Amino acid sequence: MITHDVVVVGGGLAGLMAANTAVGSMDVAVLSKLYPTRSHSGAAQGGFNSALSAEDSVEAHIFDTVKGSDYLGDQDAIKVLCSEGPEVIHELEWMGVPWSRKEDGKIAQRPLGGAGFPRACFAADFSGHVVLHTLYERALKLGVKIYSEWYLLNLLVEDERLKGLFVYNLATGETRVIRCKAVILATGGYGRAFAKTTNAFANTGDGMAIAYRAGVELADMEFVQFHPTTLYGTNILISEAARGEGGYLFNCRGERFMSRYAPEKMELAPRDVVSRAIFNEIKEGRGIEGEYVHLDLTHLGEDKIKKRLPQVRDLARRYAGVDPVEKPIPIEPAQHYSMGGIRTGLNCETNIQGVLAAGEAANVSVHGANRLGGNSLLETVVFGRRAGIKAKEMFGETDWPDVPGVSLEQAAEEWKRNFGSSEPVTPGDNIFVIREEMTRTMTDKVGVFRTEEELKEAVEILGKLRKRYKALKVDREGEPFNYQLMEFIETGYLLDLSEIIARAALRRTESRGAHYRIDFPNRNDQDWLEHTMVTRGENGPVFKGKSVSITKYRPVERGY
Amino acid sequence: MRLKLYIDRFDPARDRKGYKQEFKIETEENETVLDALIKAWHQDPSLSFRRSCRSAICGSCALLINREPRLACQSLLKDVATENSLTLEPMAGFRRLKDLVVDLQPFFDGLKDIIPWVLTRSDYNGLMSPEDMEKIEKPATCILCGLCDSQLGDRRGVSPAAMVKNVRLALDTRDMMGIVRLQLNQRYPEEMKVFREKLKNLCPKKIVLPELD
Numbered sequence: 001m002i003t004h005d006v007v008v009v010g011g012g013l014a015g016l017m018a019a020n021t022a023v024g025s026m027d028v029a030v031l032s033k034l035y036p037t038r039s040h041s042g043a044a045q046g047g048f049n050s051a052l053s054a055e056d057s058v059e060a061h062i063f064d065t066v067k068g069s070d071y072l073g074d075q076d077a078i079k080v081l082c083s084e085g086p087e088v089i090h091e092l093e094w095m096g097v098p099w100s101r102k103e104d105g106k107i108a109q110r111p112l113g114g115a116g117f118p119r120a121c122f123a124a125d126f127s128g129h130v131v132l133h134t135l136y137e138r139a140l141k142l143g144v145k146i147y148s149e150w151y152l153l154n155l156l157v158e159d160e161r162l163k164g165l166f167v168y169n170l171a172t173g174e175t176r177v178i179r180c181k182a183v184i185l186a187t188g189g190y191g192r193a194f195a196k197t198t199n200a201f202a203n204t205g206d207g208m209a210i211a212y213r214a215g216v217e218l219a220d221m222e223f224v225q226f227h228p229t230t231l232y233g234t235n236i237l238i239s240e241a242a243r244g245e246g247g248y249l250f251n252c253r254g255e256r257f258m259s260r261y262a263p264e265k266m267e268l269a270p271r272d273v274v275s276r277a278i279f280n281e282i283k284e285g286r287g288i289e290g291e292y293v294h295l296d297l298t299h300l301g302e303d304k305i306k307k308r309l310p311q312v313r314d315l316a317r318r319y320a321g322v323d324p325v326e327k328p329i330p331i332e333p334a335q336h337y338s339m340g341g342i343r344t345g346l347n348c349e350t351n352i353q354g355v356l357a358a359g360e361a362a363n364v365s366v367h368g369a370n371r372l373g374g375n376s377l378l379e380t381v382v383f384g385r386r387a388g389i390k391a392k393e394m395f396g397e398t399d400w401p402d403v404p405g406v407s408l409e410q411a412a413e414e415w416k417r418n419f420g421s422s423e424p425v426t427p428g429d430n431i432f433v434i435r436e437e438m439t440r441t442m443t444d445k446v447g448v449f450r451t452e453e454e455l456k457e458a459v460e461i462l463g464k465l466r467k468r469y470k471a472l473k474v475d476r477e478g479e480p481f482n483y484q485l486m487e488f489i490e491t492g493y494l495l496d497l498s499e500i501i502a503r504a505a506l507r508r509t510e511s512r513g514a515h516y517r518i519d520f521p522n523r524n525d526q527d528w529l530e531h532t533m534v535t536r537g538e539n540g541p542v543f544k545g546k547s548v549s550i551t552k553y554r555p556v557e558r559g560y
Numbered sequence: 561m562r563l564k565l566y567i568d569r570f571d572p573a574r575d576r577k578g579y580k581q582e583f584k585i586e587t588e589e590n591e592t593v594l595d596a597l598i599k600a601w602h603q604d605p606s607l608s609f610r611r612s613c614r615s616a617i618c619g620s621c622a623l624l625i626n627r628e629p630r631l632a633c634q635s636l637l638k639d640v641a642t643e644n645s646l647t648l649e650p651m652a653g654f655r656r657l658k659d660l661v662v663d664l665q666p667f668f669d670g671l672k673d674i675i676p677w678v679l680t681r682s683d684y685n686g687l688m689s690p691e692d693m694e695k696i697e698k699p700a701t702c703i704l705c706g707l708c709d710s711q712l713g714d715r716r717g718v719s720p721a722a723m724v725k726n727v728r729l730a731l732d733t734r735d736m737m738g739i740v741r742l743q744l745n746q747r748y749p750e751e752m753k754v755f756r757e758k759l760k761n762l763c764p765k766k767i768v769l770p771e772l773d
Contacts, residue, residue: 040618095680101689133700138677319590481658
């Protein structure tokens with residue numbers, strides 16, 4: 001049996017920040033399904049929000065975030081996020097992050113959506129990438145043990161207490177048990193539940209689904225962010241920095257249509273507003289070729305694009321065949337981020353002792369119903385650090401848990417059920433077909449605009465897919481680099497999460513932030529100013545409400 | 561377009577040596593080699609290859625495409641296919657684990673040869689000029705894909721990717737070693753010159769190292 005004091009699952013920004021903070025007096029390991037530098041944090045382009053300058057203030061950052069969240073964000077958590085921001089940004093600077101600079105040598109900042117001030121610290125449009133690599137360098141320095149290409153399979157929980165982890169080594173095809181005092185889940189989002197997503201293939205919501213299955217509470221899963229500007233067709237991310245640097249959105253009539261939806265903030269309205277606006281333009285016949293709109297950067301000039309948006313230019317040229325210096329970029333909204341996740345307290349702890357979570361996998365909740373650009377990267381480092389600190393404290397306080405018993409037997413039995421050669425219920429069925437139908441369903445019926453009818457259809461389809469899924473097996477046990485097996489397991493996670501998302505969306509009969517119900521177009525604070533909590537019941541997810549932390553800002557109408 | 565893919569397969573549990581498997585794939589305009597690989601995988605799910613971001617930022621899908629070192633997700637089929645056919649092989653220079661998957665642990669371990677982190681000067685005052693930062697910007701876009709190591713590494717000295725990182729660190733005005741770091745590369749100036757030239761043509765992030773020696 002392998003033992004570590006603390007195991008961090010996920011090698012992205014939140015995971016590495018947590019591991020680097022916790023390591024020292026304790027033995028800390030990172031378990032990553034990729035090599036850590038391959039984590040999807042590296043694809044983040046825009047920046048890290050933080051009130052650094054004298055003209056800006058932490059209070060203004062808090063207010064923008066609360067308003068951006070459509071008043072569903074917990075104000076105590078948002079205060080932590082915004083207050084600790086400046087310190088963490090400077091900590092990263094000292095570690096060696098190459099932040100872009102102003103003429104006076106200070107850290108440069110750019111405006112992103114929904115912010116009243118240029119607040120996002122960046123490194124050109126490689127912001128996530130450079131911080132990810134800096135944190136990886138730091139992990140090497142600090143001697144964090146890294147298990148690359150290992151997968152978490154089960155949290156071994158008995159009597160509401162974590163006993164250990166059941167894990168899988170992709171290179172050998174073998175399962176192992178890790179005994180540990182605490183686990184920090186930093187596994188990111190579930191973007192691959194959707195056909196149209198900016199997310200990497202790795203983003204299959206593993207931590208959320210595994211935690212849910214082990215009795216950990218999830219929250220606010222109906223709130224799914226759709227990024228307004230992804231390349232038409234491939235859905236490769238074009239950073240909000242493109243609009244932050246001054247880019248415009250145009251419809252087929254050449255109108256800057258955002259004037260209709262957010263006359264003040266225009267293109268820099270929050271993402272939920274901009275994504276709805278784009279789909280509305282397309283729906284009302286003002287899309288280009290009926291399918292997309294244009295993101296125009298041509299007026300910014302070659303020099304600015306080269307300096308500030310080199311990756312955006314490269315991506316548009318390569319994958320859309322358009323040089324943004326010369327022509328506008330065809331874009332459409334696509335799934336991008338999960339506001340919901342593993343419900344945690346301010347110190348990243350969950351309802352199960354020994355299980356912590358941070359980053360996109362977690363819901364603390366700083367984003368509420370809609371996340372502002374630049375706040376998720378900040379969340380990863382602020383709450384990653386807090387998770388590390390909490391793990392350190394717990395290490396001092398708690399004894400080692402008993403060696404896993406019943407939970408391990410169950411996990412091993414479950415694992416065996418993945419293999420075999422029994423005939424699928426539907427002849428010719430396979431995991432790729434099921435995955436395709438699931439992602440189509442989520443994009444078509446659980447997207448930006450939702451209705452009771454479509455959500456019910458989605459729940460029904462997902463239920464049928466689950467039955468077909470259960471009848472499938474994988475026939476090559478113990479084989480190295482068995483990506484079919486991983487696809488199979490990940491699809492199981494995504495089916496669980498998709499059902500939760502669809503059911504939670506069906507349940508919330510109002511519109512708030514990124515959750516928009518055509519049949520209930522208004523926000524309803526009377527009945528719905530509450531988090532959606534979900535736990536696993538005998539017959540699927542069980543939902544209940546939970547009050548929102550409102551410490552200062554009473555909900556008012558949200559206009560931009 | 562109908563494409564013939566010849567993918568080099570090798571399963572250490574079964575095969576005596578690698579062999580080419582032919583796949584016939586229907587492709588669309590603007591698809592990448594990664595898109596084609598995924599279609600091949602759907603035909604034969606036992607095929608192993610790494611991928612993740614599909615936008616040339618994670619560095620997972622480095623391999624040989626018609627013998628050229630490239631990222632699968634960054635290579636458009638129309639740019640690399642010859643007579644509607646393509647040959648895909650694992651990166652050279654690394655131990656092969658299965659099909660297109662090679663052992664990258666020695667590659668990542670090799671970074672340690674150059675003290676791969678900024679050794680921040682105690683008198684750093686929090687200021688850096690935009691010009692100084694711009695010098696770091698490009699080398700800091702290295703995605704550690706391994707292509708330079710596979711082509712230019714000799715498996716003995718400091719690895720090419722470690723040298724790139726070392727140059728990035730040497731240029732960082734916060735670093736207390738600064739330019740002295742370059743000695744860790746253990747290369748003569750002429751060797752560095754050759755390396756810079758070769759890297760320019762090979763690196764998928766088009767990293768061009770400045771002349772410092």
